[in-house]
Amino acid sequence: MPKSKAIVIGAGIAGIASAIRCAVKGYEVDVFEAHSKPGGKLGEIKVNGFRFDAGPSLFTMPQYVDELFKIAGKNPEDYFSYTKLNEICRYFYEDGLKLKATADLNNFAKEIEEKTNSTAAEVQKYFKKSETIYQVTHRVFLERSLHKLKSYLHWDTLKSIFRFGQIDAFRTQAKANHAFFKDERISQLFNRYATYNGSDPYQAPATLNVIPHFEYHFGAFLPKNGMYSIIIALVKLAEELGVRFHYSQKVEEILYSNNGKPEVQGVKVNDKVYKADTVISNLDIWFTYKNLLKNIPEPKKLLSQERSSSALIFYWGMDGNYSDLGLHNIFFSKDYQGEFNAIWKDKTISNDPTIYINITSKHIRNDAPANGENWFVMINVPANNGQNWEQLISEARANIIKKLGRVLNRNIEKDIICEQILDPRSIESKTGSYQGSLYGNSSNNQFSAFLRHSNFSSQVKNLYFCGGSVHPGGGIPLALLSAKIIDDGIGSIVH
Helix, strand or coil, X not given: CCCCEEEEECCEHHHHHHHXXXXXXXXXXXXXXXXXXXXXXXXXXXXXXXXXXXXXXXXXXXHHHHHHHHHCCCCHHHCCCEEECCEEEEEECXXXXXXXXXXXXXXXXXXXXXHCCCCHHHHHHHHHHHHHHHHHHHHHHXXXXXXXXXXXXXXXHHHHXXXXXXXXXXXXXXXXXHHHCXXXXXXXXXXXXXXXXXCCCCCCEHHHHHHHXXXXXXXXXXXXXXXXXXXXXXXXXXXXXXXXXXXXXXXXXXXXXXXXXXXXXXEEECCEEEECCEEEECCCHHHHHHHHCCCCCCCHHHHCCCECCEEXXXXXXXXXXXXXXXXXXXXXCCCHHXXXXXXXXXXXXXXXXXXXXXXXXXXXXXXXXXXXXXXXXXXXXXXXXXXXXXXXXHHHHHHHHHHHHHHHCCCCHHHEEEEEEECHHHHHHHHCCHHHCCCCECCCCCCHHXXXXXXXXXXXXXXXXXXXXXXXXXXXXXXXXXXHHHHHHHHHHCC
């Protein structure tokens, strides 16, 4: 009997992970990618001797990557390696406060007590709450489908439901953090974790306070050769398992039968039909429905939900070294709520945005020429709704350079020797993210986890969805979990 065939649309990390899982189960797998390289948001840029990771820059929960090698009977260390960071982030405030968030939580709590009006006890209490939220939510809300009855027929699910009140879903993250910390600067520090899934801490539920637990309990890591090496390693594994990648091949349509309940039949690419028993779309769910599924009713309420925030990124090749900076750096806005109001209410960019700078050459020397640094400079911005981006980009660039120069007491602009820019428009065109929103829908209400699209189609049999725009959400760990949830769903149909 011939093998069952699976087609994956999109070679983002979730699509590659889905392809690997299907291949391990015995599928014959083809991946169609519209662009010339794999990776999606997790890409890379090389220019004038500088290398930049184009998208995600923080590696957490590496066990979800390692698992893909292990289920294939391989040793992850034979493909790529990563190191645990001793220092997670450096924080800079306009009033001169500087904090180094070390991986040792006790040391970080001690530094906060020594330099601010908050105490180490406040920090420890906060992280205990973060751990509790993780314990209640991770199996139910992150590792299983919320859209299948069997997910709720587990004892640990029932226990989590009974403990639902402990996940702090009925007050905003900002209100919760204001209650935890005397010093508003420390509240601000932990409010920023809402941006990890493109949300607003002044609207999003305090359930998002689970995110720091990922960094401080499990650790923050850096792949030896940068974030893009994760993609290189996973593609190599997939190809060894027989997965075929078709680059610069844009899927035009998902094909399905019309006899009784629709059942997936394959895809159309350049007017050619490729048959399959299973199709997995790693394309943003909005585009999947709008462009690929003909005559299938759209889930209008899901597709019309508020989109997550986007990003404006400057990739700067810098002539010079900055000893004040580490791998990850945050320069906070004076008016944090005003910054988020600008993004979410006014759909624009604050004149004083919080700035994130990632410099991998601090650890990976070949990522920049000698005496240079590769700066990935990012601010949070609204999704694309037709704003005048040329003007906004020009203004933001000037404000960023002015702010960094003021805080670091150095002429930043003269050190920039090359530049590339990514904005919401190019994020959409390069990664297929509707309106350039990085995480699909926002999480700006307490029911957001339940309002993401499921990982399977209720209308077309054997059609599945993975990636950041569907359950359980955006970011590398959750995207990989979406592939794992699909794996559980398709396990019984391989011949």
